[in-house]
Amino acid sequence: MRAANRLLxxxxxxxxxxxxxxxAVEAVxxxxxxxxxxxxxxxxxxxxxxxEVGDRGVxxxxxxxxxxxLILVVAEMRRWPPTRLPVHLEAADGRWWVARRSAxxxxxxxxxxxxxxxxxxxxxxxxxxxxxxxxxxxxxEGSRPVVEQxxxxxxxxxxxxPDSSVRLRLVKPRRVA
Amino acid sequence: MDAANRVLWTIIGVVLIAAGGLAAAASVGWxxxxxxxxxxxxxxxxxxxxxxxxxxxLVVAGVALILAWLGWRLTxxxxxxxxxxxxxxxxxxxxxxxxxxxVGRSTLTGATEQDMQxxxxxQRAAVRLLGEHDGPELRARxxxxxxxxxxxxAPHVADALSxxxxxxxxxxxxxxxxxxxxxxxxxxxx
Numbered sequence: 001m002r003a004a005n006r007l008l009x010x011x012x013x014x015x016x017x018x019x020x021x022x023x024a025v026e027a028v029x030x031x032x033x034x035x036x037x038x039x040x041x042x043x044x045x046x047x048x049x050x051x052e053v054g055d056r057g058v059x060x061x062x063x064x065x066x067x068x069x070l071i072l073v074v075a076e077m078r079r080w081p082p083t084r085l086p087v088h089l090e091a092a093d094g095r096w097w098v099a100r101r102s103a104x105x106x107x108x109x110x111x112x113x114x115x116x117x118x119x120x121x122x123x124x125x126x127x128x129x130x131x132x133x134x135x136x137x138x139x140x141e142g143s144r145p146v147v148e149q150x151x152x153x154x155x156x157x158x159x160x161x162p163d164s165s166v167r168l169r170l171v172k173p174r175r176v177a
Numbered sequence: 178m179d180a181a182n183r184v185l186w187t188i189i190g191v192v193l194i195a196a197g198g199l200a201a202a203a204s205v206g207w208x209x210x211x212x213x214x215x216x217x218x219x220x221x222x223x224x225x226x227x228x229x230x231x232x233x234x235l236v237v238a239g240v241a242l243i244l245a246w247l248g249w250r251l252t253x254x255x256x257x258x259x260x261x262x263x264x265x266x267x268x269x270x271x272x273x274x275x276x277x278x279x280v281g282r283s284t285l286t287g288a289t290e291q292d293m294q295x296x297x298x299x300q301r302a303a304v305r306l307l308g309e310h311d312g313p314e315l316r317a318r319x320x321x322x323x324x325x326x327x328x329x330x331a332p333h334v335a336d337a338l339s340x341x342x343x344x345x346x347x348x349x350x351x352x353x354x355x356x357x358x359x360x361x362x363x364x365x366x367x
Contacts, residue, residue: 005182010255016248020241027238031231045218053203054213062200069193076187084355092331093338094315094352102358106323157326 001080085126088161096159100124103158110154111137114146118173131164138173178259264306264313267345280345282306289341293317296333298325300359312350315341323359330356 026039051058084097107122119138124131133155137147148168155166203211226233267280286304293302301320308314315338321330334354342348 002179002182005179005186006255009182009185009251013248013251013253013255016244017252018245018248020243020245020248023241024238024245027234027241031234031238048218049216049223051217052214053211053217054206055204058217059201059204062197062204064197066194066197066201069190069195069197072186072190073194076183076190087327087356089328089331091328091335092354093335094349094354096327096331097353097355098327099355099357106358109323157324157328159327 001075001078002083005076081124082126085124085131086129086161087159089159098158106158107133107135107151107154110150111135111147114139114143114150116140116143116173117147129161131160133160133164133166134169135166136169136171139170140173141170144168144170178254178257181254258305260305260314260316261307264308264310264347267310267347285341285345285347288344289315289317289337292337292340293319293334296330296337298322298330306347306349308350310347313347314351314353315349316353316355318355318357320357321359325356325358327356 022038026036026041029036030041082100085100085103087096087098089096104122104124107124108120111117111120111122117137117139119136121136123134123136125134126132133151135147135151137143139147147170148166151166151168155164199208202208204213206213264282266282267285269278269280271277286306289304290302293299293304296319298321299319300322303318305316306313307316317334319330319334338349338352
């Protein structure tokens with residue numbers, strides 16, 4: 001979402017920059033009584049003076065604009081996962097972080113390294129300086145201690161803050177036809 | 178930048194909802210004072226526009242230029258890296274006053290990156306120096322192997338930072354290290 005926002009803002013910036021310059025030039029040309037360069041002013045004038053407020057097209061475009069606005073607001077108001085999580089290291093200078101997605105991948109790989117475990121999904125979030133770790137795997141219940149051990153071992157390497165919580169969920173493996 | 182973008186697009190979303198909602202209400206005749214049979218550009222507006230000619234066009238040109246300037250600022254902001262301005266180059270005057278030695282910041286960051294890349298487990302290091310000489314901020318991004326252990330990494334990074342301080346004479350006031358683990362860990366061959 002952050003990358004999408006940045007791309008959208010970049011596009012908006014370019015549209016404003018180029019569109020603004022074009023409109024400024026066209027407006028000055030029109031004020032001097034010169035013909036327009038790129039904007040088909042006559043066609044636009046004709047369209048806007050012939051299209052009525054109650055036209056179906058106006059209603060559809062208005063609703064689409066409102067819907068687009070609603071989608072934007074909902075997407076922006078949602079809680080976004082953090083890009084990095086704080087790390088707790090005794091012998092470290094400064095603040096240390098680990099890239100969230102890479103840590104999730106590491107936990108997933110560690111769980112899947114256990115025999116009989118497939119489809120691991122890890123979800124890391126930070127709340128009040130602590131991690132909330134959720135791992136879901138497809139495995140038999142008997143594998144739980146080994147998977148827990150694999151996760152614990154990986155977390156020792158990642159150094160989450162103390163009191164971080166781990167929630168491991170095992171679901172029945174799907175049968176392969 | 179991310180927070181600013183989020184605020185910007187939330188505001189744009191609210192404006193689009195308001196504009197689209199009002200236009201839809203006008204289109205179905207729910208907005209008092211708006212006739213659904215009238216054109217989008219109604220005659221009174223056109224007459225008023227012509228009465229203001231050519232000033233209305235010049236105002237449009239002025240507003241368009243302001244929008245273009247805002248667009249430029251927005252574009253530049255997206256292309257700029259966040260975190261503030263980079264540290265200026267280091268400059269040392271010769272004791273006898275004849276000459277000056279300049280050490281570019283890219284030389285400092287490049288040397289620190291190379292130093293950090295020699296740490297076991299580190300595949301790639303990217304270092305940035307921000308702020309002023311009397312309290313710079315050092316930001317490091319370390320790409321490490323999937324099996325790297327962060328507690329083992331920290332003392333090596335501390336050593337690299339000590340060497341950086343000893344060489345450059347700069348003592349970073351703030352150190353910010355982000356570690357990215359290799360997405361594809363080395364699998365056991367069975």
